[in-house]
Amino acid sequence: MSLRLSTVILPVRPWREGGRDQWVRAERLGFHTAYTYDHLSWRTFREGPWFGALPTLTAAATATERLRLGTLVTSPNFRHPVTLAKELISLDDISGGRVTLGIGAGGDGFDATALGQEAWTPRERADRFAEFVPLLDRLLTEGAVTQRGTFYSAEEARTIPGCVQEPRLPFAVAGNGPRGLKLAARYGQAWVTTGDPKVFENGTPEDSLEAIRGQLAKLDKACAEIGRDAARMEKILLTGFTPERNTMLESVDAFVDFAGRHRELGFTEIAIHAPIPDSDFAADETVFEKIATEGLAQLG
Numbered sequence: 432m433s434l435r436l437s438t439v440i441l442p443v444r445p446w447r448e449g450g451r452d453q454w455v456r457a458e459r460l461g462f463h464t465a466y467t468y469d470h471l472s473w474r475t476f477r478e479g480p481w482f483g484a485l486p487t488l489t490a491a492a493t494a495t496e497r498l499r500l501g502t503l504v505t506s507p508n509f510r511h512p513v514t515l516a517k518e519l520i521s522l523d524d525i526s527g528g529r530v531t532l533g534i535g536a537g538g539d540g541f542d543a544t545a546l547g548q549e550a551w552t553p554r555e556r557a558d559r560f561a562e563f564v565p566l567l568d569r570l571l572t573e574g575a576v577t578q579r580g581t582f583y584s585a586e587e588a589r590t591i592p593g594c595v596q597e598p599r600l601p602f603a604v605a606g607n608g609p610r611g612l613k614l615a616a617r618y619g620q621a622w623v624t625t626g627d628p629k630v631f632e633n634g635t636p637e638d639s640l641e642a643i644r645g646q647l648a649k650l651d652k653a654c655a656e657i658g659r660d661a662a663r664m665e666k667i668l669l670t671g672f673t674p675e676r677n678t679m680l681e682s683v684d685a686f687v688d689f690a691g692r693h694r695e696l697g698f699t700e701i702a703i704h705a706p707i708p709d710s711d712f713a714a715d716e717t718v719f720e721k722i723a724t725e726g727l728a729q730l731g
Contacts (some may be wrong), residue, residue, distance in 0.1 A: 432665070434694045435463040436727055437702040439503060439669070441712070442467050442482040445451050447492055450482070453705055454491040457498055460723035464499035464531060465491065466702060471509060472541045475710060480710055481539045490657070492526035499529045503623065503702065504605045506537030507556075509546055513588045516570035519600060520590055528595035533623055533667075534567075535605035536560035557610050558582070564614050571599035603667055607646050609653075616653040621665035621700070625672035636692075639673045643696060667700040668693055671712060680706075680714040686722045687729045694730070 438457050444450040457465040469484035488500045500522075505515070536556045537543065543550040551559065562580045569576050569585075571594055571663045576585045594600045606612055606617035608629075615622045627634075627642035634642075647666070654661035670679065670689075679689040680703065690701055703722070706714040 432728065434690065434698065434701040434727060435700045436690075436723065437464040437466060437499075437667075437700055438462045438723070439466045439468070439671075439702050439704045441473075441476065441704070442484060442487045442706060443476055443480050443707065445482075446487075450487070451490065451494050454494050454498070457705070458495045460720060461721060462498065463502055463700065464702070466501045466503040466531075466533060469502040469505040469510075469533075470540070470542050471545045476540060476612050478616075485522060488530070489522055489525055491530065492522065493684075497529075499531060500526055501531035501603070502533045503667075504533035504535040506542070507559045507582075508537040508542040510563075512563055512567040512570055512583050513585050516567055516588075516590050519571065520592075520594055523594045523596060523600050524592075528600075530596070530600045531603055531621070532600055532727070533603040533605060535562065535623070536611060540605065557608065558607075559655070561610055561614065564602070566620050568599070568602075568618050598650050599681070603665070609649075611657075612653040614649050615650065616659055616661070616664075618706055619664070619666050623667045623669060624652055625669045628672070630674060631672055636674050639675075640692060640696065643668075643693075647697060662697070665700060666698045667702060668698045669702050671704050676711075679703075680719060680722065683721050683725055683729060684719060686726050690726065690730055 440453045454465055466659040467484050467487055472481050484502050491500055512575055539550045559582045562582050566578055566583050568586060570590050574591050576588045578585050601620035602618050603621035604615035604625045605623040606615050624646055626639050629640040630642055675689055679685050704712040706712060706719050
């Protein structure tokens, strides 16, 4: 599979004050997909503007024509499969079938308690995710669903007419634990990773590559257990969380080196963050655009 380049646009700019322009630019620059985070607020951006993912993607769908759109990632932290399915079917319709759902178990950040609940333990997050994904799959592929679960239920839930993309819009499943990888193998058209958080702060690029190589080996095993060929599965690297986070966008050459090493591991898509001044995602806009337009060509 050839390598594709995508971008992540954090929903921090009002639509009429540069927000729309970012999505239009992403299409003009030729990115394969433009993703956004699906959070209620996130880390250092908590005290500033932060807009909803699905309304933002809906607006982006009306402002673009070819660009694929998606979340990296949606989680059960504040979502329910029934309402999420209805919104995704609507978004897939409005976009003309250009939506990818990145989906993960969620974490213990601000989203975890925003609805007034206690933050779930890692085990409960995994339990909920294991129920969330199969039910969402059913809702997006069947016209009416009734299911009783421990955490999520549906009672004659109607999701007509279904997705434009058949049999449903693709899932890009984030998960590095045994249960998450099994869900990725069974339900994911793609698998997503940010690398290994254990080497994020103090590891070397070589440490990171070795850790990701281990993740891929576990994905191979999970796929093999159900008779699926992992080599035919899309693999997405969400950048910004590996030891090269501060250097990989400094020049086209730096990006090409980074992308080449991860392509060799088997990645089919790399997602880079659109620059945000005075943040962890600050980067030179000119270099960013050169990477978008020249990076893959130089990679060969």
